[in-house]
Amino acid sequence: MIEVIEALSDVTAPLPIAETNTNIYGAQLTRRGFLKTGGTLVVGFSLVRSGVANAEAPADTPIRAFDAALVGSWIEIRPDNTVSFRTGKSDFGQGTVYTAYRQIVAEELDISFESITTVFTADTDTTPEGGGTFDLLGRGTPNIRKAAAYARQALMQLASEKLGVPKEQLTVENGVVSVTVENGIVPNAGKSIKYGDLVKGQNLKLTIPVVGELTSIFGLNVTGNPPMKPVSSYKVVGKSFKNSIIPTKVTGKELWVTNVKLPGMLHARVIHPATLGSTLISAGKVDKQKYPNAQVVVKGNLVAVVSPSEWEAIEVASQVAEQTKWSEWKSLPPQAKLYDHLRNESDWKSATVSKGRKNIGDTAAALQSAAKTLTATYAMPYLKHAPIGPTMALADYRPDGTVTVHGHTQNAQALRGQIAMMLGTTVDKVVIKTYPGAGHYGRSNGGNAGAEDEAVILSKELGKPVRVQWMRNDDMQWSTQSPAAYADVKIGLDANNRISSYQIEHYMPAGQDDRLIGAVLAGLPTMPAPSEKGGILNNTANGPSDPWMYDAVPNLTELCYGTYQVGQKASPLAIGLRDHTMRTPGQFQQNYPREIAINDAAALAESDPIQFRLDHAKDQRMMNTLRRLREEHGWESRPSPSPKAAASGSAPIRGQGVSVMLRSNTYWACACQIAVTPDTGAIKVERMTIVSDPGIVINPEQLKRQVEGGAVMGVSIALHEEVAFNESGVTSENWYSYPILTMNEIPDIKVVLIHNPEAGIYGQGSEAPNALASPAIAAAIFDATGKHVRKLPFRPEYVKQMLKI
Amino acid sequence: MLTITVNGQKRQVSSPEGTPLLYVLRNELDVNSPQFGCGMAQCGSCSILLDGKEVRSCITPAVMASGKEITTIEGLPDRWAKQKHLSPAQAANTLHPVQEAWIEQQTPLCGICQSGMMIKATELLESNPNPSVEQIKDVFTNSAPSPHLCRCGSYIAIIDAVRFASTLMAKGGAQ
Numbered sequence: 004m005i006e007v008i009e010a011l012s013d014v015t016a017p018l019p020i021a022e023t024n025t026n027i028y029g030a031q032l033t034r035r036g037f038l039k040t041g042g043t044l045v046v047g048f049s050l051v052r053s054g055v056a057n058a059e060a061p062a063d064t065p066i067r068a069f070d071a072a073l074v075g076s077w078i079e080i081r082p083d084n085t086v087s088f089r090t091g092k093s094d095f096g097q098g099t100v101y102t103a104y105r106q107i108v109a110e111e112l113d114i115s116f117e118s119i120t121t122v123f124t125a126d127t128d129t130t131p132e133g134g135g136t137f138d139l140l141g142r143g144t145p146n147i148r149k150a151a152a153y154a155r156q157a158l159m160q161l162a163s164e165k166l167g168v169p170k171e172q173l174t175v176e177n178g179v180v181s182v183t184v185e186n187g188i189v190p191n192a193g194k195s196i197k198y199g200d201l202v203k204g205q206n207l208k209l210t211i212p213v214v215g216e217l218t219s220i221f222g223l224n225v226t227g228n229p230p231m232k233p234v235s236s237y238k239v240v241g242k243s244f245k246n247s248i249i250p251t252k253v254t255g256k257e258l259w260v261t262n263v264k265l266p267g268m269l270h271a272r273v274i275h276p277a278t279l280g281s282t283l284i285s286a287g288k289v290d291k292q293k294y295p296n297a298q299v300v301v302k303g304n305l306v307a308v309v310s311p312s313e314w315e316a317i318e319v320a321s322q323v324a325e326q327t328k329w330s331e332w333k334s335l336p337p338q339a340k341l342y343d344h345l346r347n348e349s350d351w352k353s354a355t356v357s358k359g360r361k362n363i364g365d366t367a368a369a370l371q372s373a374a375k376t377l378t379a380t381y382a383m384p385y386l387k388h389a390p391i392g393p394t395m396a397l398a399d400y401r402p403d404g405t406v407t408v409h410g411h412t413q414n415a416q417a418l419r420g421q422i423a424m425m426l427g428t429t430v431d432k433v434v435i436k437t438y439p440g441a442g443h444y445g446r447s448n449g450g451n452a453g454a455e456d457e458a459v460i461l462s463k464e465l466g467k468p469v470r471v472q473w474m475r476n477d478d479m480q481w482s483t484q485s486p487a488a489y490a491d492v493k494i495g496l497d498a499n500n501r502i503s504s505y506q507i508e509h510y511m512p513a514g515q516d517d518r519l520i521g522a523v524l525a526g527l528p529t530m531p532a533p534s535e536k537g538g539i540l541n542n543t544a545n546g547p548s549d550p551w552m553y554d555a556v557p558n559l560t561e562l563c564y565g566t567y568q569v570g571q572k573a574s575p576l577a578i579g580l581r582d583h584t585m586r587t588p589g590q591f592q593q594n595y596p597r598e599i600a601i602n603d604a605a606a607l608a609e610s611d612p613i614q615f616r617l618d619h620a621k622d623q624r625m626m627n628t629l630r631r632l633r634e635e636h637g638w639e640s641r642p643s644p645s646p647k648a649a650a651s652g653s654a655p656i657r658g659q660g661v662s663v664m665l666r667s668n669t670y671w672a673c674a675c676q677i678a679v680t681p682d683t684g685a686i687k688v689e690r691m692t693i694v695s696d697p698g699i700v701i702n703p704e705q706l707k708r709q710v711e712g713g714a715v716m717g718v719s720i721a722l723h724e725e726v727a728f729n730e731s732g733v734t735s736e737n738w739y740s741y742p743i744l745t746m747n748e749i750p751d752i753k754v755v756l757i758h759n760p761e762a763g764i765y766g767q768g769s770e771a772p773n774a775l776a777s778p779a780i781a782a783a784i785f786d787a788t789g790k791h792v793r794k795l796p797f798r799p800e801y802v803k804q805m806l807k808i
Numbered sequence: 809m810l811t812i813t814v815n816g817q818k819r820q821v822s823s824p825e826g827t828p829l830l831y832v833l834r835n836e837l838d839v840n841s842p843q844f845g846c847g848m849a850q851c852g853s854c855s856i857l858l859d860g861k862e863v864r865s866c867i868t869p870a871v872m873a874s875g876k877e878i879t880t881i882e883g884l885p886d887r888w889a890k891q892k893h894l895s896p897a898q899a900a901n902t903l904h905p906v907q908e909a910w911i912e913q914q915t916p917l918c919g920i921c922q923s924g925m926m927i928k929a930t931e932l933l934e935s936n937p938n939p940s941v942e943q944i945k946d947v948f949t950n951s952a953p954s955p956h957l958c959r960c961g962s963y964i965a966i967i968d969a970v971r972f973a974s975t976l977m978a979k980g981g982a983q
Binding site for chain 2: 095096097098245246249250252253254255256257259261262312313314317389390391392393439440441442444472474475704705708709711712713714715716719737738739743744745746747748749752
């Protein structure tokens with residue numbers, strides 16, 4: 004995807020001339036003489052605008068990858084003072100690549116936000132770095148920031164030579180380098196030169212150090228330590244610039260992935276197996292009299308209908324599906340017995356047991372001598388990512404063995420590697436183009452969202468471009484899901500009502516299965532199913548994901564147990580309930596039980612839940628965030644349950660609840676006010692306050708919108724969401740059987756951002772609010788009723804049942 | 809062959825008349841803003857205006873639009889220009905207040921549902937120029953055939969944008 008904010012300028016090919024090299028903080032600045040016209044900080048490639056609707060034939064698009072060691076693969080400075088940058092990350096609605104990333108690049112280079120006229124994202128043939136689209140800011144120094152810092156130093160070197168003064172006597176403002184006169188008279192005092200003039204007519208290349216593997220989930224990372232601009236002199240970061248991609252999205256001009264068409268393309272609908280363990284007995288046939296242009300394609304257990312007409316493909320697929328016969332399979336546990344199955348029939352021993360990073364003391368002994376104890380189990384169901392647009396992809400396999408996939412993925416380079424593996428070819432034969440599309444919330448961070456490999460297989464079989472669009476039920480029933488989990492907690496309080504012992508055991512099946520489902524069905528190569536022998540991404544081990552926040556607790560044991568995916572071993576195709584990371588992956592499954600348990604412990608201690616947290620914390624940023632929450636929410640400082648609590652009656656009763664999280668250098672605290680109607684079990688979340696300290700706030704308006712969105716998803720998860728399944732497969736098939744929150748149900752949401760530049764780091768903005776709601780709402784239900792709800796979701800039937808206990 | 813007016817232009821349609829409008833618009837007429845979300849009128853991402861009324865194009869057969877007028881978000885600027893009797897020169901640089909508001913309030917997150925959301929907002933504001941927050945919530949949730957769904961959770965931003973669009977419309981559009 005290329006976001007051209009203004010037109011591109013031409014870049015002229017270099018003339019071969021002897022080169023000179025200069026070391027720039029470990030990077031190498033190479034000069035190869037002069038050009039007649041044009042010039043950039045780095046030249047050597049021309050830019051092809053691609054990806055317009057009815058895209059030009061991909062044969063015209065060279066298959067290549069950028070050399071990530073060249074800063075020009077990341078940033079180009081042009082003679083007209085405009086700048087473009089490239090990132091392997093894609094945009095899924097965070098806006099980060101078009102706002103925060105642009106701000107960071109502009110800041111490091113000391114140029115205006117507006118002078119960055121082009122942003123290249125994610126396409127494997129136009130961007131350098133790869134890596135999943137997650138944690139875009141959370142690791143503190145995005146690649147693009149370091150690349151910009153190197154580029155700035157190279158520009159300062161050039162300016163220093165041009166102006167005849169040391170770099171120390173140069174300042175930059177708005178892309179203009181000037182000689183300062185602070186230390187008395189210097190040569191050329193008061194002179195200045197624009198960045199554009201430094202590169203004009205020059206053939207420059209800056210080679211920067213990078214490490215990593217392009218097609219891995221983490222991609223390539225820029226290393227080294229170029230000097231970076233001090234936070235105290237930031238001018239562009241911190242302002243609410245608008246997201247440049249929104250105008251095309253609201254005027255119908257956006258080239259969504261769904262809108263990409265190729266000449267001669269066929270529409271496909273895949274007829275997925277009847278169960279998650281079925282194999283094909285016989286495929287149905289097309290009524291050729293009625294539909295002469297449609298055909299059935301079968302490869303192993305992959306069955307599809309294709310037609311030049313999309314509606315015909317849909318109609319015929321529905322008829323063919325009815326006649327297609329699959330073997331029976333009923334080896335999933337019934338949904339009602341999911342947690343029994345996990346507890347009693349799962350192998351939690353084969354995978355390595357992980358320990359919390361802050362485990363300390365002897366919890367068993369401390370529990371023995373505790374004045375009060377709490378033992379509880381907390382449970383979370385399977386959740387769907389549930390993008391509003393089901394997965395789709397358009398693949399064009401060519402006779403020369405190359406393939407271009409037009410898709411929508413959080414990790415184009417990883418998808419490229421997966422497709423190459425499936426085809427038994429090398430990655431240079433595969434190009435992944437990405438376009439805006441429906442949010443995936445983590446589902447495609449390992450590469451695929453579901454339809455891509457099916458499109459490639461069908462295009463190769465048919466020798467034509469094939470567009471695979473999953474229907475709503477395909478997307479609900481054949482995509483991955485966020486794994487169900489449960490946790491057992493034992494807490495001991497001492498005579499002073501302080502936690503003396505905290506033990507939690509987290510149980511969760513493997514959380515990341517990036518196998519290509521089309522490849523699995525067609526019997527083609529793909530990565531192995533998760534096992535105890537798997538690598539970092541397909542291991543059954545469950546790692547500690549939720550940083551411990553209560554450092555004053557003297558005895559702590561956190562243990563994490565993992566296992567195979569449910570049904571995986573019993574399915575002839577090793578499919579079962581495939582899992583995948585979803586927003587706050589693993590951390591949601593660990594934070595939810597911990598935060599309710601802390602609320603439960605506060606109640607046992609007859610303490611106010613916010614004060615109770617403060618009493619057990621040492622981390623000042625967390626404590627400040629909590630104190631701010633207390634003020635901003637209008638929190639009633641008192642123990643739960645509320646003096647007005649009641650577990651029966653037809654009148655709504657109000658309650659308050661709190662939760663906290665530390666994720667990717669951002670501190671979060673959430674308070675909510677709910678009303679529960681005991682007789683119906685109905686919960687209305689009336690009001691929610693979220694306080695976030697992400698360190699440096701890069702773009703307050705964009706971050707606020709992201710937080711609101713996450714909070715709404717969080718309420719949705721708390722009140723509604725649970726994947727339904729039977730012994731054969733997922734039975735949630737549409738928005739009625741997998742309901743999500745509607746507009747009428749949203750609370751008033753107050754977002755408070757703590758700009759904390761002293762932290763010196765960009766925290767991750769958009770994740771965590773989705774996880775905060777569930778434990779806070781559970782606590783509020785207890786506050787209102789004096790009854791515990793510990794199993795998500797808090798649907799009326801469940802709440803009613805719990806209130807009767 | 810059917811004749812449908814799409815965003816002010818008469819268009820001939822050769823698809824079978826039972827084909828849902830969504831596929832006719834996207835694949836035959838190259839009007840790409842309505843998005844496939846569920847194919848069963850459960851989400852609203854395919855919404856269009858049919859003679860000013862919001863319908864779900866994924867289940868509405870093409871024949872239902874015969875002789876009628878369809879508006880998608882591509883046609884919102886013209887719809888506004890006509891309603892305000894703007895000169896062609898004025899109209900050329902004008903967006904519909906709903907679109908202006910969606911930009912000003914930075915409403916879309918992934919944005920795949922927002923075409924349908926803006927269509928619903930336009931329908932609402934044409935009948936109720938100054939809706940309250942409660943009325944906005946009610947219309948986006950309780951109108952037939954289903955609530956308009958957003959998975960990214962942009963509902964607050966949508967409410968902000970509808971309120972902002974209402975103010976813009978009262979002023980005669982963005983200045």
